Amino acid sequence: MQLALRIMDTLAGWCRSPFGKLTLLIMVMLGSSTVGFWYFEHYPNGEIHDLFGALWWAVVTLTTVGYGDMVPGTVGGKIMGVFVMICGIGLVSTLTGNLASMLVERKARKRKGLLKVNLTNHVIIVGWNEFGLELIAALRDNHVIGSGQKGRSDLVLVNALPADNREAIAFQLEMGEHLHFVHGAITNESVLQRSGIARAKVVYLLSQHEEQSSKDADQETLYAALAIRELSSQVPLYGEVALPENRKHMLRAGVNEILVHGQLTSLILGLMGANPSMWTFLQEILGMRGNNHMGFKTLTREEQQLNWGDLMTQFRANHQLPLALCHVSKQLSLEDVLDESSALDQFILELFESSGQETSMGQSGPSVLANPPDDESLAGYDAVLFLYPGATR
Numbered sequence: 001m002q003l004a005l006r007i008m009d010t011l012a013g014w015c016r017s018p019f020g021k022l023t024l025l026i027m028v029m030l031g032s033s034t035v036g037f038w039y040f041e042h043y044p045n046g047e048i049h050d051l052f053g054a055l056w057w058a059v060v061t062l063t064t065v066g067y068g069d070m071v072p073g074t075v076g077g078k079i080m081g082v083f084v085m086i087c088g089i090g091l092v093s094t095l096t097g098n099l100a101s102m103l104v105e106r107k108a109r110k111r112k113g114l115l116k117v118n119l120t121n122h123v124i125i126v127g128w129n130e131f132g133l134e135l136i137a138a139l140r141d142n143h144v145i146g147s148g149q150k151g152r153s154d155l156v157l158v159n160a161l162p163a164d165n166r167e168a169i170a171f172q173l174e175m176g177e178h179l180h181f182v183h184g185a186i187t188n189e190s191v192l193q194r195s196g197i198a199r200a201k202v203v204y205l206l207s208q209h210e211e212q213s214s215k216d217a218d219q220e221t222l223y224a225a226l227a228i229r230e231l232s233s234q235v236p237l238y239g240e241v242a243l244p245e246n247r248k249h250m251l252r253a254g255v256n257e258i259l260v261h262g263q264l265t266s267l268i269l270g271l272m273g274a275n276p277s278m279w280t281f282l283q284e285i286l287g288m289r290g291n292n293h294m295g296f297k298t299l300t301r302e303e304q305q306l307n308w309g310d311l312m313t314q315f316r317a318n319h320q321l322p323l324a325l326c327h328v329s330k331q332l333s334l335e336d337v338l339d340e341s342s343a344l345d346q347f348i349l350e351l352f353e354s355s356g357q358e359t360s361m362g363q364s365g366p367s368v369l370a371n372p373p374d375d376e377s378l379a380g381y382d383a384v385l386f387l388y389p390g391a392t393r
Contacts, residue, residue, distance in 0.1 A: 026062070026091050033058040033084045040076035042375035057218040062088035086274050117156050117180050126186050126224055127206035135204065135209055136173060141287060144202075146178070156195045158182045180227045187223040189231060198232040205239030207261055222246070229254035285387065293388045295320070298328075299378060309374030311384065321387040324370040328382040 038054035048070070050055050057070045061084045122363055123145050125132065140143045144195065146152035155175060157166075166181050184191030186208075186233045197203065205224060209217040218241050228237060231252070240259045241247055247258045271278035285293050303311060308325070315322045368375070368385070 019102065021089070022095055022098060026095065026359070029084070029087055029091065030055070030058050030062060033062065035082060036080045037072070037077060040074045040080060041072055043074075058084060061085055063092055064088050107327050116194045117182060117196045119154050119156065119180070119196050121201045122154040122156055122180075122199070124156045124158060124197065124200045124203045125206060126158045126192070126195075126203060126228070127208050127221065128157070128161055129206050129210050132157075132206060133172065136208070145175075149391060150377060151202050154178045155179060156180045156182060156200075157385050158186055158192065160185055185262065187220060187227055189227045192224075192227055192231055197228055197235060199352060200235050202233070202238070204234045205255065207240045207242050209242040209261065217242050218246040218249075222249055225250060225253040225255050229324050240284070295386045295388055297386065298383045299381060304378045304381070306365060306378050307374065308372045308376040308378065312374070313379060315384075315386055319389045322384050323387060324368045324385045325368045325372055325376070325378065325381040326368045326385060327380070330368050 034055045034057075036052060038048055038051055038059055041048040041054070043126075048057070053070065060067050060070075061081060064085065072081050123139060125135065134153055136145070139155070143152055145155045155173075155178065157169070157180070159181075160183065161169075166183075168177055170181075178193075182195045184190060184194075188190070205216050205221055205228070207221050210219075212220070221239060221241060225237065225239060226366060228235070236261075237255050238257045238374075239255045240261050242251055242261045244260045244263070247260060250258045268279055268282065271282075287293065303314075369381075
């Protein structure tokens with residue numbers, strides 16, 4: 001019963017729209033002209049023997065195609081033909097104009113980021129800063145996003161950038177129909193919902209520290225993380241903060257992995273101070289000098305029965321170098337991130353439990369054991385990180 005009422009409401013709303021009214025008028029015109037033509041031309045020696053033939057004549061005449069395979073032979077049929085032809089010129093032209101207008105308007109709304117994104121397994125970047133284009137370049141180089149090929153995903157950008165900036169980004173990326181914009185405040189749940197957060201493959205949360213102070217930027221990022229987790233507790237969420245002290249707050253908000261803005265740069269500069277070749281080595285591994293040599297492989301059940309030394313032998317036989325073992329992820333709950341010694345944290349946990357709210361926060365980020373000893377068992381690990389040969393793959 002409710003489904004029938006919803007269908008009726010949908011049809012009523014459609015009929016109230018200009019396009020719906022026009023379509024309904026054309027259907028009424030086709031129906032009446034079909035019956036009228038059949039009435040006047042349905043006689044023993046006439047060309048019309050059934051309603052389908054009359055409908056064929058009505059469609060051909062209304063659309064001004066005029067095949068001439070059926071010609072009215074009565075005065076009433078000819079009058080009906082004149083009436084249909086005159087009405088057809090206006091109705092079909094108006095319908096064509098409305099369709100063209102709707103397509104243009106839809107394209108304009110899509111470019112403005114006002115349409116809902118109907119995608120699955122896509123990548124979302126929430127917020128924007130000067131490193132946004134570099135992040136997208138890295139995603140493309142690692143075949144995470146691309147032109148819709150197997151294993152690649154569409155990209156959705158959620159931000160409040162002006163139209164000119166969005167146009168410039170679209171021009172630089174050259175992703176065509178595989179790039180989508182959602183315009184609005186990143187802390188607004190309705191804006192985030194339009195991006196299809198619940199169906200996304202992964203979400204990146206960028207700090208908008210260029211437009212405001214570091215403190216305000218981190219506060220906005222935190223609110224955005226909470227809104228994202230409200231819409232989806234399972235989607236992998238990676239983000240950055242401007243101030244190191246806010247990292248723990250982001251973890252409590254359900255972000256899987258956090259980078260402190262500029263922290264990685266400081267670490268690399270420190271390595272370069274110790275030995276300049278360190279940075280060259282990292283560039284080579286990360287693909288900044290060509291191909292990305294880093295690889296990821298899920299361990300099979302047979303491989304999980306081995307130890308690190310045995311796995312090393314197998315990989316070296318294929319000219320590959322294992323680097324680390326990893327646990328891909330685990331289910332993270334509110335209890336994992338709250339401090340047992342903090343009265344405030346315990347009060348928050350009690351509020352969740354007393355109100356019957358779930359304390360699940362989705363999946364935590366991976367844990368990695370680099371260069372384990374040869375006798376390390378692989379039974380408790382999910383995957384291995386390794387290097388491809390130095391030659392181009």
